[in-house]
Amino acid sequence: MTTVLVVDDEPQIVRALRINLAARGYRVLTAADGAGALRGAAEGHPDVVVLDLGLPDMDGSEVIAGLRGWTTVPIIVLSARTDSTDKVDALDAGADDYVTKPFGMDELLARLRAAVRRASVAGPDGEAVVATPSFTVDLAAKKVLRDGAEVRLTPTEWGVLEVLVRNRGRLVTQRQLLQEVWGPAYGTETNYLRVYLAQLRHKLEAEPSRPRYLITEPGMGYRFEA
């Protein structure tokens, strides 16, 4: 779930944002001043910060600087000041976007989505590593490690393993596996699966003939058990 930290000293703005964000499935944290913003960011690990510049205790750029000292979380600045120099200062201080009040909720939400999307694409947020006591699978790097050493997989081997790992814990039918790896025209060539599951077990399992992770469900399909 995406977490948003809303920082504003006007209760009605906080309230409106909280309602709109919560209704769209975001987790919402709030703070009413700069000190609370820094504390909330440190403790709540938000995915994006919506920051009003007119806070009672600190200057807006101070808050931005305080955040930027240790995090690259996207910051969307809200401000009543339409002056160009204010925008420039905030953006150069490290803000990601600047929206002037009064603002349209639709637009703010769209800018928020854009900021979150950007951060998730760029950052290592898609930390897609699945580990077992015997080996680890890194879905993003397309790498498999066993005893610290890299295991070489052929494209088809990787395709089979990837589908199973993405559906870890669940049963994957033979048909589904064939269609996702070999294409929609396949569905009955179960002998392919036997060959490739055997190869994967040889490369990954401690006892290939007694698999602990790449399990056969007779007559149904296969399952990756973590």
Add this chain to the structure above:
Amino acid sequence: MTTVLVVDDEPQIVRALRINLAARGYRVLTAADGAGALRGAAEGHPDVVVLDLGLPDMDGSEVIAGLRGWTTVPIIVLSARTDSTDKVDALDAGADDYVTKPFGMDELLARLRAAVRRASVAGPDGEAVVATPSFTVDLAAKKVLRDGAEVRLTPTEWGVLEVLVRNRGRLVTQRQLLQEVWGPAYGTETNYLRVYLAQLRHKLEAEPSRPRYLITEPGMGYRFEA
């Protein structure tokens, strides 16, 4: 040097941007329509795109979609439309920011700096220099050192190496490599990759026929191992 692609069909806007950007040390490319924008992005490898939505030949969101199909370069939309739904559409289509005309040059430049900063910081590390026992790659300076001496790379060689180094440790598919270096129209010309990887290995690897850093993953792609 940072490269900006400016897309607008109004010559005076293009001119104003070109002057202001060039004066601040940016390299400026221009295009007057959507087709030119896609071509310019593929050939010029800009670090950021400034895109007017009211182009004569294509809808704005089409241009955004055309870019987003193969690149994550930041896109700043310029538009005369102040309507909220336009902003939402553009941002959700994949734009990074939305500025309404008439705009302040200071503000646009600040937003541009913010977009570029984000993209470069959000990179795999933020570390612009990647070193191996055999050679050193400086992504910011676009230079490669080996035994203290600079290695001369052709533009295409550098393009390939840059993509691999930016994704160090991760596997880069041949399709991704082709599209990022040669443009979105390419994707199957794997012979190019064979030639350029061989050239890079000759220039950088101690034993070109036994690469330690520029690794081939048969059937899948290539990987830079640090």
Add this chain to the structure above:
DNA sequence: CCCGATCTTGACGACTCCTTGATCCGGCCG
């Protein structure tokens, strides 16, 4: 207009990978 640098294209052997068939194993049911 020529020249050098760079990019594209083609061809070849070496190697890897996919597919396929044969064989073996274990459980199930008649």
Add this chain to the structure above:
DNA sequence: CGGCCGGATCAAGGAGTCGTCAAGATCGGG
């Protein structure tokens, strides 16, 4: 007890991919 079925294992042929070399094509600068 014996046949049968789905799965596991093994080996080998052919298709496809990769590394390499070299020759054309293209481009930009002098």
